[in-house]
Every structure is written in C-alpha cells, then in structure tokens.
Amino acid sequence: MTEKLVIIGNGMAPGRMLEHLFEQAPGRYAVTIFNAEPRVNYDRIMLSPVLSGEKSYEEIVIHGDRWYVDNAVTLYKGHRIIAIDPVAKTVTSDHGVTEGYDRLVIATGSVPFIIPVPGNNLPGVLTYRDLDDVHAMLLAAQSRAKAVVIGGGLLGLEAAAGLNARGMDVTVLHVMPTLMERQLDPAAGYLLQKAVEERGIKVITKANTQAIIGDPRVEGVALADGSVVPASLVVMAVGIRPNAALARDAGLAVNRGIVVDDAMRTSDPDILAIGECAEVGGQVYGLVAPLYEMARVAASRLAGDDTAAFVHADTPTKLKVTGIDLFSLGDFADGDDRQEIVLRDASAGVYKRLVLKDNRIIGTVLYGETADGAWFNDLKKKQTDISEMRDTLIFGQAYQGGAPLDPMAAVAALPDDAEICGCNGVCKGKITGAIAGKGLTSLDDVRAHTKASASCGSCTGLVEQLMVLTLGDSYNPAAVQPMCSCTSLGHDDVRRLIKAKGLKTIPAVMQELEWKTSCGCAKCRPALNYYLVCDWPDEYADDYQSRFVNERVHANIQKDGTYSVVPRMWGGMTSARELRAIADVVDKFAIPAVKVTGGQRIDMLGIRKEDLPAVWADLGAAGFVSGHAYAKGLRTVKTCVGSDWCRFGTQDSTGLGIRIEKFMWGSWTPAKVKMAVSGCPRNCAEATCKDVGVICVDSGFEIHFAGAAGLDIKGTEVLGLVRTEDEALEVIVALTQMYREQARYHERIYKWAKRVGIAEIKRQTLDDRERRRGYFDRFVFSQRFAQVDPWSERVSGKDKHEFKPMATVGYAAAAE
Amino acid sequence: MTWFAIGSMKDIPRRGARCVQTPQGRIAVFRTADDQIFAIEDQCPHKGGPLSQGLVHGAAVTCPLHNWVISLETGKALGADEGAVRTIPVNVEGERLFIALDAIADKAA
Incomplete structure (x- = not known):
C-alpha cells in the first residue's frame, strides 16, 4: 500500500527532493503539497533576472502544472499550513483542509528579516x-x-x-x-x-x-x-531567517532553524525538514547547492536508503548582475599559518586572492575574472598540494604545465612597434631609441623624454626592463626605496598616483596601486591616511584605525601605558585663570608629574587613559583646547615678548606668533611642525632651529625654514624678507602647504627641503605670487575640515569605546 | 577553564581592539578587518607596552611603544624580534564574544 507523504512548501528544495524520490522509489508514496504561494515551483535564484527584465516568469518555472499531474501529486496552491498535529499525524491549512500523513516534510524556507525601525510597515x-x-x-x-x-x-x-x-x-x-x-x-x-x-x-x-x-x-x-x-x-x-514557527508550534526542536540530523530528521522521526528552514550540524543555509544536497539526502532516506547523510561543503558565492563577475569561496581571513597570493591588475579591473594553509587552498576571492573559480574550488575540495605550481597558481589552469616565462625574454621578444605605455601611446622602439640616442640612464629621464610610464605608472616595470636590456648592468633599477614591503612603489609615486588617479580611500589606493598585502601594515597605513587627508580634505573620511595611538586618543602614550596631556597656550601666553584650572585638574586627578615643555606650555604626565575625557572636560571648561603635542601636525609657535615689553623688540612677535598658531592649528602635516617668532635678531624664541621661524626686524619679517634641533642639528635657511604681517602669514602658510602636498610621511621640513631644493621652494612660495596664493587657498580650504578641537569632540562622546574597558570579568565569579 | 561573556563583536572597531580587566591582568581583544577575534595578554613581551593600543594589520598588531609586531594567533613576535605573549581562547557565538580564563576562581579566592 502506498504511504502518504505530505510536503509543506513548494520551493526549490522539495521540488528537487521529489525528482530524486520519483526516480529512486516510483509509486511508493502518494504525495500532497501545500504551497502558501498560489503557483507552481519556480527557480527563486532567477528572480533577479525577472526583475531586471532579462527573463520572464514562464522561463524560470521548474515544474509546470503538467509535472504535478504526471506524477500524481496533489498540489494545494495558496494554502498556508497553520498547524501540524504530530500525534494525530495531520496538517491543517488556512482554508480548512486537513490531511493525514505517514511522513511529513517541512520545507517552509525563510522569511525576510525586517529591520525594527519606525515606519517599516509603510506602504511602499x-x-x-x-x-x-x-x-x-x-x-x-x-x-x-x-x-x-x-x-x-x-x-x-x-x-x-x-x-x-x-x-x-x-x-x-x-x-x-x-x-x-x-x-x-x-x-x-x-x-x-x-x-x-x-x-x-x-x-x-x-x-x-x-x-x-x-x-x-x-x-x-x-x-x-x-x-x-x-x-x-x-x-x-x-537578510533572511529560517521560517520555523510552524515547527516550533508543533513542539519540534528548533534552534535558529528546525533542528535536523544528517538524515534530515527532526526531533520527530516521521517528520523531515529541508531547505532554508532546516538547521543541520548547527548551520543554516541560504545558497542552493547545500539545499539541493539536503533534498538528495531526504529523498534517499524516504526511499529507504539508511546510509545517505548530509555533509557540509563550502559553497561558492556568485553575484548575478550582468557585467559584474565575482566569485568567493571558503575562508579568506588572514592568519599566521596562512599565506596569501594576490594578483591585482588595476587596468583590467581584476583582483584575485588565494588563501593557502599547508600548501592547500582554503579560500578564494576572484573579481573581474572568475573563469578559474571552478578549478580553484576543485583544488580546495580535493585538498590538492599546490606547492609544485605555487608560482603560477594564481594565473589559473591555462598557465599550468607550460614552461615558466622569463619576463626579460618576453620583453626582449617584443617587436619595436609594441605599445609599452598605453596612457601615452609610447612603443618599445621609441623608448629604446631614446635611451640609446639621448644617453638616458634613469627612469625619470626616460619619463621626461618619452612620457613612457609618466601617467599611471603601471608600465614602470616594463620600462625598467627595457632599460636593463638597452643599458645592461649599468642600469640600477633599485633606486627607488619602496614605502614598505606591501608595495614596490616609493612615497613619491604613491602620492603622485593618488592625485592622478583620484584615489580617495585606502582600499582604493591598495587596489589601484596593486598592494601586495590585503590590509597594509603599520608603516603604510598611517602614511596613506595622511596623504588622503591632505589631498582630499573635504571628501576623505579619516581612517581612525590607521592612526598611531597618540593621534587616536589625542594624548601622548608614555612608557607605562599612561598618557600625558598638553593644552594649547597660544604663543606661550597664559594667565592666572588658566594656571589655576591646570592646578585644579592636577589635584583632582592626582596627576603625578607636571612639566614645562620646550615649546612654552605645560605637560601633565601619568594620566590614566580612562581619565582622559574627564581631564579634557575640566580643561575645556577653562577654555583650553588640545595642544596637538602628539600630532604629525602643527605643534607650537614659540614667541618672545616682542615690542609689547622688550626694550629691543622691533615688532609684535607675540601677536604674530598667536596669529599664526590660531590660523594653523589642527592641520595635519607629514611630520611634526614646530615654529617660533623672535622679536629681534637676538632671537630669544630660538627661531633659527625651527621648522619655520620668523625673525622680526625694523623693516619687516625675515622668514626662515628647514632648521632642526633633534637627531640632527641644523640652522635654518632664509626664505626671504617680507614687509607686513599679512604677507608673513601668507608665505608661511604657503610654505607649509607645499610641504604638506609634497613631502613623504615622517619627513621633516629640513629633509624635504634638501631633496626639493631651497631655490625651488623660494620660487614657488615667495616669488611666484599666483602659486603662493594657490597654496594658501588650499590650506585655508583644508582647515575648514581640520580645525575641530579633538578634546571637546571626545568630551561630547566621540570614540567613547576608546576610553573604557570592554568588560571586567572574573572577579564576581570568584566571589560566588 | 571558565568561559566569560565579554560583550558583542560590535563593541570592537574593525582593525581595532578593546581591553578586558581580569584578576589575571588586562587582556586585549582584537577584531581584524575580516571579523576574526583574538585575545592576548595586553603586554608586549619587549617592554610591557599596551598592545591593545597598537595598529592592527592582517592578523598582527604593532606595539605602540617600540613597533614590535606581535602575531595575534600565536602571540609570538614576528620578524627579527623574539618573545611571546599568552594567547587567550576566544569563542564567537553569532555576535557574542567569550574568553576562557584558567582557574581564575582559585587564584582570586
């Protein structure tokens, strides 16, 4: 006698299950399906092409009405099951139909997750x-x-x-x-x-x-x-969640989904569950491959095969949007015992990453070129040892087996009319001709004469190989020091390309410039973050996690993990009120050390990180803002008392110092910037060993720069004399902006000036009025986004998590 | 070994860390760019620097004091430096995070 099989749900999993079942045990069951949707079984994965208009509903139907008739399946369309009675072994639909079963399969799928916000039920x-x-x-x-x-x-x-x-x-x-x-x-x-x-x-x-x-x-x-x-x-x-309410009401074991064993049996052995509503081995699934696997197992079990069991397998993800190719599979997290092979081809929009463990693929991400996804999936599934083909693995299956190409031989074999630089349309013959004919010996020379690799720079490697071919050993390509081991590009190239290609995020830089690591390192990330802040002040969102701790918590970390706090004292001037506020803070927080700094302000040392916001709140109430004593940015403007008090003073040096500091505070720079203004050539503010200094004289203001008094000691260079305070400010700002735009991260002004040349800096920031004004305007624009006191922001709650432990555990347990 | 709930994955910024106070000292809990969670002692093997304050890249952190790079998985110093910190077992259940501490009760009691 035939047994009665009832199925709740008519999606892809039960459809597939029935196909298997009718093949393995034809005639064994009388099948009844209840479908809450008023239609037959269709391919849900293809809904997107229906939405976009690339397919019609008729094209995505899996089983037409005919199929149900041919297989003697009773299909209740538009019937939602509202109750299962596992004791009486019946199900009841919302239209009042009650049907008895010998075996029941629940395939209720999933329900979309509705985010719990006001208005989520509005029409539309x-x-x-x-x-x-x-x-x-x-x-x-x-x-x-x-x-x-x-x-x-x-x-x-x-x-x-x-x-x-x-x-x-x-x-x-x-x-x-x-x-x-x-x-x-x-x-x-x-x-x-x-x-x-x-x-x-x-x-x-x-x-x-x-x-x-x-x-x-x-x-x-x-x-x-x-x-x-x-x-x-x-x-x-x-997102979706398993639709398990019906099973829960029937008293079946439900966790995230309906709990089933590897035979797809629920806690009631006569009831099976498959598809998105089922939870097997603690996992629920939403991609079709594992759901079909469940269907196969359930069919075999229903047909009497007691060995069929569900085995978890990673399923590749693919996006079904025409023209976008992506493929992802397995585990692609970083790890110590894992290696990654990354291939980036920015011009072709290709990114590939393989994650390896013990010479086996454990994860794959492919973008732009996914043809080898199946092959990588196969290698991963079979746990193939890939050490033999490691060097060429990422290029895909087609590259395996052949002799490895010597890149030099490949370049040598190119015909003279082969295009090397696509941006500027420069062919091989033109480059080799220029190298030989003009006696060029450096990459910069070749760029200057031929324009090859002077735009996007992605053909630099090819141009260098041509130089080696033409010049032989006399050419040393390793002249550029890479930023770090994540890239072969130097700081200057990276800065140039950020501007040229309009790169506005760290992932964009890493992709377009073909970074060798997936998330950079402690050397390149802070540098990139600065370059982007500098180049796109209005558009770039500062990457907090790429800043050194001092710039993240706006204080200076000390050797014992406590912090020091230095409020700004404009031009080194202070007052009884300010000093009293500092004294109160020191008492209140039992701050162990207070010191006068070389930059004419007061440092409070030994503050616990948790206390920082409260310390800032009290300092802020007295009118203090951050002194940025921790920043690669403007630190102090040291002054003497100038013409206000000093009998030798020629100008108001204190006033100019304060004006400069108020104009420039908050700006980020490649390395720290310290300034000073002295009221006469006796130079009490020691302006001639600063990054930028001013010596006031009767006839105006002598502007100095590129001094050093740290690891190196160096007197300043004179940029020039200007007549008015306004002009002094404009020149100093322009100089700082030129430095901001050109220097390498961590490079102080004196090192940058040595590289660029004093004369060139003078020409651009003093003599060329138009250029000077351009630098000035860009600085002013950038300040609109930079001049925010970081302390008051944090007192108001920004980055709250930074200052509190996440949890305190273990103490209470001990007391119990 | 006892498991303690310490909060949610969302409490930790990606490529960042938070601290957990325990009777055995401070523990740094890290979240990588790809949402892996690691916990290690918050003390650099070099000079005791707070590793939780360092820059996180891949599955490693650079100490804020002298730039030692510590593997979050093994607790060992990477590169030419030698030394290690204790790693603490972590369990992630959905968004919720747990760490395991050894015989804390005995020690604190």
Whole structure:
C-alpha cells in the first residue's frame, strides 16, 4: 500500500527532493503539497533576472502544472499550513483542509528579516523574497522614481541592479564599510562598489537606518547621521531567517532553524525538514547547492536508503548582475599559518586572492575574472598540494604545465612597434631609441623624454626592463626605496598616483596601486591616511584605525601605558585663570608629574587613559583646547615678548606668533611642525632651529625654514624678507602647504627641503605670487575640515569605546 | 577553564581592539578587518607596552611603544624580534564574544 507523504512548501528544495524520490522509489508514496504561494515551483535564484527584465516568469518555472499531474501529486496552491498535529499525524491549512500523513516534510524556507525601525510597515516598503515582491517592485518601477535598497549583500545588490535596469534612481544603503563583506574582502568589496556605482547606482556604506519616513506612504529613509535619502520605494534586503514557527508550534526542536540530523530528521522521526528552514550540524543555509544536497539526502532516506547523510561543503558565492563577475569561496581571513597570493591588475579591473594553509587552498576571492573559480574550488575540495605550481597558481589552469616565462625574454621578444605605455601611446622602439640616442640612464629621464610610464605608472616595470636590456648592468633599477614591503612603489609615486588617479580611500589606493598585502601594515597605513587627508580634505573620511595611538586618543602614550596631556597656550601666553584650572585638574586627578615643555606650555604626565575625557572636560571648561603635542601636525609657535615689553623688540612677535598658531592649528602635516617668532635678531624664541621661524626686524619679517634641533642639528635657511604681517602669514602658510602636498610621511621640513631644493621652494612660495596664493587657498580650504578641537569632540562622546574597558570579568565569579 | 561573556563583536572597531580587566591582568581583544577575534595578554613581551593600543594589520598588531609586531594567533613576535605573549581562547557565538580564563576562581579566592 502506498504511504502518504505530505510536503509543506513548494520551493526549490522539495521540488528537487521529489525528482530524486520519483526516480529512486516510483509509486511508493502518494504525495500532497501545500504551497502558501498560489503557483507552481519556480527557480527563486532567477528572480533577479525577472526583475531586471532579462527573463520572464514562464522561463524560470521548474515544474509546470503538467509535472504535478504526471506524477500524481496533489498540489494545494495558496494554502498556508497553520498547524501540524504530530500525534494525530495531520496538517491543517488556512482554508480548512486537513490531511493525514505517514511522513511529513517541512520545507517552509525563510522569511525576510525586517529591520525594527519606525515606519517599516509603510506602504511602499517591500522585501525581496518571492514573485509577488518582484511584481510589486515592477509596479513601483513604472514611476521611474527614486528607490532605496537597504542591504548591500547579494540579494540587495541584485535588487538594486534590477530596479536600476527598470529605470529607477537607486541608492543602496549598507551598514558595513564595504559591500558583501561576508563573501568579499575589502579590496574586492571596493571594486564591486566601483562597478555598481558605474552603473549609476548610488552606494552609501556605514549607513545606519534610523527610520523610514512618510505619510501615508514612504517618502524616504532617515539615517543615523541625520541625513534623509528620499525614496518612493524601499526594498529591505538585509537578510533572511529560517521560517520555523510552524515547527516550533508543533513542539519540534528548533534552534535558529528546525533542528535536523544528517538524515534530515527532526526531533520527530516521521517528520523531515529541508531547505532554508532546516538547521543541520548547527548551520543554516541560504545558497542552493547545500539545499539541493539536503533534498538528495531526504529523498534517499524516504526511499529507504539508511546510509545517505548530509555533509557540509563550502559553497561558492556568485553575484548575478550582468557585467559584474565575482566569485568567493571558503575562508579568506588572514592568519599566521596562512599565506596569501594576490594578483591585482588595476587596468583590467581584476583582483584575485588565494588563501593557502599547508600548501592547500582554503579560500578564494576572484573579481573581474572568475573563469578559474571552478578549478580553484576543485583544488580546495580535493585538498590538492599546490606547492609544485605555487608560482603560477594564481594565473589559473591555462598557465599550468607550460614552461615558466622569463619576463626579460618576453620583453626582449617584443617587436619595436609594441605599445609599452598605453596612457601615452609610447612603443618599445621609441623608448629604446631614446635611451640609446639621448644617453638616458634613469627612469625619470626616460619619463621626461618619452612620457613612457609618466601617467599611471603601471608600465614602470616594463620600462625598467627595457632599460636593463638597452643599458645592461649599468642600469640600477633599485633606486627607488619602496614605502614598505606591501608595495614596490616609493612615497613619491604613491602620492603622485593618488592625485592622478583620484584615489580617495585606502582600499582604493591598495587596489589601484596593486598592494601586495590585503590590509597594509603599520608603516603604510598611517602614511596613506595622511596623504588622503591632505589631498582630499573635504571628501576623505579619516581612517581612525590607521592612526598611531597618540593621534587616536589625542594624548601622548608614555612608557607605562599612561598618557600625558598638553593644552594649547597660544604663543606661550597664559594667565592666572588658566594656571589655576591646570592646578585644579592636577589635584583632582592626582596627576603625578607636571612639566614645562620646550615649546612654552605645560605637560601633565601619568594620566590614566580612562581619565582622559574627564581631564579634557575640566580643561575645556577653562577654555583650553588640545595642544596637538602628539600630532604629525602643527605643534607650537614659540614667541618672545616682542615690542609689547622688550626694550629691543622691533615688532609684535607675540601677536604674530598667536596669529599664526590660531590660523594653523589642527592641520595635519607629514611630520611634526614646530615654529617660533623672535622679536629681534637676538632671537630669544630660538627661531633659527625651527621648522619655520620668523625673525622680526625694523623693516619687516625675515622668514626662515628647514632648521632642526633633534637627531640632527641644523640652522635654518632664509626664505626671504617680507614687509607686513599679512604677507608673513601668507608665505608661511604657503610654505607649509607645499610641504604638506609634497613631502613623504615622517619627513621633516629640513629633509624635504634638501631633496626639493631651497631655490625651488623660494620660487614657488615667495616669488611666484599666483602659486603662493594657490597654496594658501588650499590650506585655508583644508582647515575648514581640520580645525575641530579633538578634546571637546571626545568630551561630547566621540570614540567613547576608546576610553573604557570592554568588560571586567572574573572577579564576581570568584566571589560566588 | 571558565568561559566569560565579554560583550558583542560590535563593541570592537574593525582593525581595532578593546581591553578586558581580569584578576589575571588586562587582556586585549582584537577584531581584524575580516571579523576574526583574538585575545592576548595586553603586554608586549619587549617592554610591557599596551598592545591593545597598537595598529592592527592582517592578523598582527604593532606595539605602540617600540613597533614590535606581535602575531595575534600565536602571540609570538614576528620578524627579527623574539618573545611571546599568552594567547587567550576566544569563542564567537553569532555576535557574542567569550574568553576562557584558567582557574581564575582559585587564584582570586
């Protein structure tokens, strides 16, 4: 006699299960399906192409009505099961149909996660789960108005691409810093964002949705930063959760999903669960491959095979957006026992990363070129030892087996008319001809004469190989010191390329300049952060985690882990009120040491990190701001008392010093900048060993720079004499800005000046009025974003986490 | 060995660290760019610098005092330097973080 098999849900997993079952045990079961959706089984993965218009619903149907008839399956369309009675072994639908079963399969899938914010139930707010959602979106898209997709994961991006293809103006809001962060590392996430944006879809990362607003229907999404993104359609695609409510009500074991063993059996042996609603081995799944595996196991078990068991396997992720190729698989986190092989080809938009452990692939991220994904997946699955092909592994399967190419021989073999520099259209013959004909010996010479590798620089390696070929051993290519071991580029090249290519984030720099590591190191990250702050003051978001601790907590770390705090004393001037406030703070926080610094201010040492915000709050109440004694930025402007008091004073040196300090505080520079203004040539403020100094004379202001009084001792160079205070300020600011734009990170002014030449700096910041003004204006612009007192920001709660321990544990347990 | 809940993954910035006070001293808990969590003693083997204040890159941290680079996985100094800090077992359950401490109760009691 046939047994009665009832299935709740008619998605892809039960569909596949039935195909297997009818093959393995034809006629064994009388099958009844209850489908809450009023339709047959269709390919849910292909909803995105339906949304974008590349496919129609009819094309994605898996089993048409005919299939159900042929296999004698009773399909209740539009029937939602509302109760399971495991004792009586029946299920009941919302239309009142009750059906008995011998075996029951629950395949209720998942429900979209609705973020709990006000307005999430307004008309115009949709999820993206089934064909009804797609129809609702298509209807909304006819307006060609603005849409917001919340969620920058697989589903969200596909929804965004689909709506964009239908003519809507789409913005994607993603709460994390990079898209698809679960499947992609930040570099690939960056490339993806670029590609998405190139299609005209706006992407806002770190976007924290606060509320969905509108009355009576949706009008926009309000973010935590106070901004509002207007939209007449909001699609929530932030994730799914297993739909396990029915099973829970029936008393089955439910954790995140319906708990099943590797035979797909729930806690009731006559009830199986498969698909997104099932939790096996502590995991729930959302990609189709493991769901089909569940279907296979369940079918075999129903057919009487007691050996079939579910085994976890990593599933590759692919994005179904036409024109964007990405592939991710396995575990691609960094680790000590792991090595990575990275290939970046910026011009072709390709990024590949393999993570290896014990000479075996454990993770793969491919972007732009995914043809080898299957091969890498295969190597990973089989745990193939790749040490033999390690050097060529990342180039893919096609490169294996052949003789390794000698890059030099390959360049030598190129014909004379082969293009070397794509940006400037320079061929091989022109470069070799120039090297031989003009006697060029350095890369800079070749760039100057031929323009080859002078734009994006990505052909620099080829040009250097041509130089070696033409000049032989007399050419030494290792003249440029790389920034760090993460790159072969020097600081100057990196700075030039940031500007030339318009790179505005650290991941962008690392991708476009083909960084060899995935997240940089303690040397390059602070440098890149500075270069970006300097070059894009209004657009770049400072990367807090790439700053040295002192610049992160705005105090100076000491050898015992405590901090010292130095408030600003403008031009070294102070007052009874300020000193009293400092004395009170020292008493209140029992600060162990107080010292007068060389820069004419007061240092309080030995403050515990937890106390910093409270110390700043008290100092701030007395009018103090941060002295930036910790910063690669403007530190102090030391002054003498000048014409106010001194019988030799020629100008108001104190006033000028204060004016400079008030104008320039808060600016970040490649290395620290210390200044001084002396009121006469007796030079009591010691201006002639500073980064920038002023000596006041009767006829005006003598501007000095490039002094040093640290590791090196060096008197200043004279930049020139100016007549007025205004002019003095403009020249000093222009000089500082030129230094900010050109110097290498950690390079003090005197070292930079030696490299660039005193005469050149003088020409650009003193003689050439127009250039000087340009530097001045750029500095002023940048100050609009830099002159914020970091202490008061933190007193008001910024970076709160930095100053408190995350937890205190162990003490209470001991007391119990 | 006892497991203690110390908070949520979200409490720690990516490529950053937070401290946990325990009777055995301060422990630094790190979150890498790709959301791996590590816990080590918050004391550089070189001169005792607070590693939690360092710059995090890959699965390593650079000490703020003298730039030693410490592996978060093994606790060992990388490069030419030699030394190690204790690593503390971490368990991540969804967003929630736990660390395991040895026989703390005995020690503190």
